[in-house]
Amino acid sequence: MEEQENSPLTTTERIMAGIILVFFTSLALLIVIAYWPNKLENNRNYQFKAFHVRLIGDSCIKDVKLTEDCLNAVIKNKAIVEKLKLEDINAKKAEEASKLALANKKSQPEDSLKKLKEDREKATEKSKDASNKLLLAQKKLSESIALKCADGGCTIQLNTLILILVAAAGFLGNMIYIAKSFTSFIGVRKFNKSWVLWYFVKPFTASALAVIFYLALNDFSDGSTKAINLNFIIAMAALTGLFTDIAMSKLKDIFEVIIKPEKDPILAHDPVMKIHQKNIKPDKIDVLHPNEITIPGVNLDASNLIVKMNSQVVPDFVVTPSLIKFTYTVADADRAKTEFNLVITDKSNKELVNLKLGVL
Numbered sequence: 001m002e003e004q005e006n007s008p009l010t011t012t013e014r015i016m017a018g019i020i021l022v023f024f025t026s027l028a029l030l031i032v033i034a035y036w037p038n039k040l041e042n043n044r045n046y047q048f049k050a051f052h053v054r055l056i057g058d059s060c061i062k063d064v065k066l067t068e069d070c071l072n073a074v075i076k077n078k079a080i081v082e083k084l085k086l087e088d089i090n091a092k093k094a095e096e097a098s099k100l101a102l103a104n105k106k107s108q109p110e111d112s113l114k115k116l117k118e119d120r121e122k123a124t125e126k127s128k129d130a131s132n133k134l135l136l137a138q139k140k141l142s143e144s145i146a147l148k149c150a151d152g153g154c155t156i157q158l159n160t161l162i163l164i165l166v167a168a169a170g171f172l173g174n175m176i177y178i179a180k181s182f183t184s185f186i187g188v189r190k191f192n193k194s195w196v197l198w199y200f201v202k203p204f205t206a207s208a209l210a211v212i213f214y215l216a217l218n219d220f221s222d223g224s225t226k227a228i229n230l231n232f233i234i235a236m237a238a239l240t241g242l243f244t245d246i247a248m249s250k251l252k253d254i255f256e257v258i259i260k261p262e263k264d265p266i267l268a269h270d271p272v273m274k275i276h277q278k279n280i281k282p283d284k285i286d287v288l289h290p291n292e293i294t295i296p297g298v299n300l301d302a303s304n305l306i307v308k309m310n311s312q313v314v315p316d317f318v319v320t321p322s323l324i325k326f327t328y329t330v331a332d333a334d335r336a337k338t339e340f341n342l343v344i345t346d347k348s349n350k351e352l353v354n355l356k357l358g359v360l
Contacts, residue, residue, distance in 0.1 A: 009193075014186060021179045024203065028172035032165055032234065040158070040228050056155065081341035083118040147347045148247070162230070163211060166237040170210025173241025174203040213240045213247050216254055273305075274342060275324075275352050284358045285340050287330040295324040295344070305352075306344045310334065 302319035317326035
């Protein structure tokens with residue numbers, strides 16, 4: 001299995017891999033070029049059309065507003081006219097009903113009033129239909145003018161457009177990186193087929209990382225009033241994709257500043273003992289009096305430490321997570337010595353300290 005993974009690529013596989021690399025690199029580059037806006041203005045809409053991303057002009061927007069204002073005025077005037085007409089009709093109907101009641105006392109006034117009520121309802125329905133038709137005309141005309149402004153393309157907000165360009169630039173930068181890596185390994189015939197998935201996934205993760213990096217380094221709390229340097233933004237996105245490890249390290253620094261973790265989570269699960277050998281005190285032994293030896297460190301564990309002085313195990317020593325402390329008195333037979341050897345190991349005999357201490 002291992003021999004199969006490490007076997008060199010065939011000529012056909014190398015050609016196909018090269019075509020894929022060129023295709024996706026060119027595609028990402030084409031997206032950046034095709035959707036580059038003609039000018040930048042905050043809080044504005046753009047025509048979203050390949051190789052024709054442009055700001056929707058002020059004159060067109062003003063035309064739309066003017067048209068809508070005119071339509072609103074027409075609707076308002078039309079409603080007034082319809083109301084006056086309805087009042088006029090009602091007045092005439094009432095007058096006719098009164099005349100009819102006076103002229104013919106034998107006739108039933110209820111019939112006239114019923115007819116009058118029906119006429120009023122018909123006039124009201126007619127007025128409502130006219131208003132609805134005008135509103136529908138207003139909506140259709142506004143939509144047609146908006147489409148005319150977009151010149152047949154969709155519209156998009158500036159912030160959304162920038163995110164698309166940032167993602168494409170991050171993808172492009174990483175395609176450059178993996179193309180260099182792939183061709184280098186192919187050239188020296190050391191390509192490992194088990195890395196194929198890494199080459200496939202890496203550009204997409206780099207694209208997402210570029211978006212995260214852009215959002216992390218931009219402050220939108222004060223709105224979108226500040227000028228936008230699109231060249232710098234896209235260049236940073238491409239460099240983020242090209243140097244993903246450096247970008248992730250920078251994001252780690254930002255996260256640590258915001259969250260301020262108390263300790264490394266890796267060390268919390270797998271503590272590593274470390275002794276600061278340069279800070280051991282005293283650095284010289286008094287052969288006539290007891291010596292208080294202090295040894296600072298990190299993640300110290302008394303159950304996993306062995307302390308020796310001149311190859312003799314120190315039986316009694318106190319250990320805290322950050323300090324080893326014990327008292328050492330030089331034996332009469334050792335008072336003629338000019339140096340003493342301090343050795344600290346763990347239970348697996350891994351040497352943590354090996355220090356020679358002089359004498360006073």
